[in-house]
Amino acid sequence: MSTGFPKFVVSGNSYQKGVMYGEQAKDRIEKSVAFYNSTFKKRNISDEMLAKLVEKFRKIIEREYPEQYQQIKGIAEGSGIPVEQIIALNCRSEILQTARLMAPECTVFAAMPEATANGHAYCGQNWDWYPECAEFAIVLEAQNDDGPDCLIFVEAGMLCRNGMNSVGIGVCGNGLTAKGDAQQEGIPIPLVRRSILESKSYGYAVEILLCSQRASSANYILADKAGVAINFELTPNDFFQMYPENGILAHANHFIAGRGFVEDVFVKVFPDSVYRYLRAKEILNAAAPKITLDDIKAMFSDHFGYPRSICRHFEEKGGVGQYETVASIIMDLTAGILYVSNGPPCENEYHEYTFSKK
Known part of the structure; x- marks a missing residue:
């Protein structure tokens, strides 16, 4: 059993929040910078x-x-790390894509009130990436004077990986790659996700997601505690949406709604995506309309296709087998609770995080 990820709380204006972030998470940001500098090389x-x-x-x-x-x-000021290094962290997906490194980053889901036993809205994901990243991942609470507070799971030094806000909006994202990606300028993913979480309403969040300039493809689930969830498959110049069936959404790392409209590159590297998506749907549908938190945890611990399963495990032979489930994240948007396991959820307990201000 592992311990939970450390939580840091920041407040003030944008610059002040960054300084507080940098000061509190300095050691982890240094590890994050060192890891990605090595990965770039x-x-x-x-x-x-x-x-x-x-x-x-x-x-x-x-x-x-x-x-x-x-x-x-x-963040750069507070941590004493050059601002260029902090920018590189926040652009790590886009930078690595120039070297044709594809980050799977996950199986995602949403379960709306009509599908759950307690009538709550949930979303979340298994984050599959390099296991070393657990050493510098954190939970960040950003308190905002002019908008909702944000509760974020993130690699230290970045603005967002996934999370939820205090008005009940949650965002999860995972990798997609289509032919023609990385051919134009775009906003780095962590900035888009952070801006989504700072939105006061679902409408503003959707506008940010669809109207921000994109360099590459990506998948998002955007959910609201009111019972609305949409999956967006984004390419640099288009998008394809999926709506819940019986209150349930799931996605992995291949185009579903966009199939036939784009040339899917990612699925050729991670073909396990096709059955991870199927398994997530099957497990949640079997538990509906009385899905519990334990049912969601069981779905994220599923080992069908092991080790390249929803709960992914490290393979010694390398290549795409170098990845494992670094963290499993479940958001109860109704209750405002973030559950996170440090490591594969099959062998690590979930730790609970909440907003400081009620």
């Missing part, structure tokens, strides 16, 4: 190429998301 991304990519993204971030840019600058 292993993928033959030279220092010169990295500097050019970071500067390109810096201009986009400063222009399109100035408040988020102030927070990034604050």
Whole structure:
């Protein structure tokens, strides 16, 4: 059994939140920077190429998301790490994609009130990535004076991986790749997700998701405690939506709604996506309309297709087998509770996180 991830609370304006974040999570941010610098080098991304990519993204971030840019600058100030390194962290998916490294990052779900035993709305995901990332992942609570508070699971130094806000909006995301990705400028994923969580309503969140400029494909589940959830398969220039069936949504790492409209590259690297999606739906549908938290945990602990299962386990042979379920995240949007396991949920308990302000 593992311990939970540390939780840090930040407040103030964007820059002040960043400084507090950097000061509190300094040790973990340093580990995050070191890991991704090493990963960039292993993928033959030279220092010169990295500097050019970071500067390109810096201009986009400063222009399109100035408040988020102030927070990034604050993280750099608080941690004593150059701002370029913090930008690189927040653009790690986009940078690694230039080296054709695809990050699976997960099986996701949503269960709406009509499908659950307690009438609550849930969403969440298993985050599949390098196991070393558990050493620098955190839970971040961002308290906002002019918007909802946010409860976020994230790699230290980044603005968001997934999470929920105090008005009951939750966002989960996982990898998709289509032919033609990474051919144009776009907003880095963590900034889009953080902006979604700072939205006061579902309508604003959808606008941010669909109207932000995109460089690459990605999948999102956007859910609301009111009982609305939509899955969005995004490409740089289009999107395809999926709605719940019997109050349930699930997705993995291949195009479903967009199949036939795009050339799916990801599924050729992670073909296990097709049965992970099926298993998630089957397990949740079998428990509906009385899905419990334990049913969701059981779905995330499923070992069909082991080790490349929903609950993914490390393979010594390397390649795509280097990934495992680093954390399992379940959000009770109705109760405002975030449940997170540190490591594969089949062998690690979930720890509970809540908003400080009721």
